[in-house]
Amino acid sequence: MAANETLQEGVDGMPKEALDVVLAVIVHPGRRHCLLSKRPEGVHLAGHWEFPGGKVGLTEGLQAALTREVREELGLVVSTADSRLFNSLNHSYPERDVCLHTYLVEGVASEAYLPLGEDGVGSEGQLTRWVAFSRLGDYDFPAANAPIVAALKRNRW
Numbered sequence: 443m444a445a446n447e448t449l450q451e452g453v454d455g456m457p458k459e460a461l462d463v464v465l466a467v468i469v470h471p472g473r474r475h476c477l478l479s480k481r482p483e484g485v486h487l488a489g490h491w492e493f494p495g496g497k498v499g500l501t502e503g504l505q506a507a508l509t510r511e512v513r514e515e516l517g518l519v520v521s522t523a524d525s526r527l528f529n530s531l532n533h534s535y536p537e538r539d540v541c542l543h544t545y546l547v548e549g550v551a552s553e554a555y556l557p558l559g560e561d562g563v564g565s566e567g568q569l570t571r572w573v574a575f576s577r578l579g580d581y582d583f584p585a586a587n588a589p590i591v592a593a594l595k596r597n598r599w
């Protein structure tokens with residue numbers, strides 16, 4: 443169990459996890475694309491496209507978790523000045539509750555990381571791709587991401 447997981451009772455009476463998760467919407471310097479990853483096989487919501495990120499440790503701040511996850515998954519270095527909180531929202535999956543804290547990340551060396559129009563491979567073997575904000579609706583995201591994707595498509599940031 444991750445450090446920040448707490449146990450709540452699920453519909454079947456079994457303990458249910460509740461997780462704080464940070465997500466990075468890494469914005470391409472042209473400000474028309476963001477970086478998506480594809481969740482690998484064998485993990486929760488495998489095969490869905492997602493924003494890079496992951497669980498927040500118990501004694502870890504959100505910003506620290508964001509920096510760590512982006513470094514671990516992509517090898518990109520994010521400073522506090524590069525990122526701002528976009529929104530935080532709760533979602534209940536059958537097997538766990540999540541609170542997704544989504545950050546907009548701009549100004550990292552992302553252009554060098556992966557050219558537009560090419561597919562890349564992240565540090566954990568995951569497929570990565572720049573996707574236009576206007577095309578986010580073409581991608582199969584986890585259900586919790588729907589309001590985030592809708593807000594990004596409306597370009598309200």
Ligand SMILES: Nc1nc2c([nH]c(=O)n2[C@@H]2O[C@H](COP(=O)(O)OP(=O)(O)OP(=O)(O)O)[C@@H](O)[C@H]2O)c(=O)[nH]1
Nearest residue numbers: 463465485486487492493494495496497540584586587
């Ligand atoms: N990274 C990420 N997780 C998401 C997104 N949307 C969403 O519902 N989640 C959920 O948030 C949780 C984050 O878990 P994760 O598996 O990415 O976290 P992690 O890298 O720390 O996990 P691990 O160390 O167990 O491999 C999962 O339940 C995942 O399904 C998203 O856009 N990106």
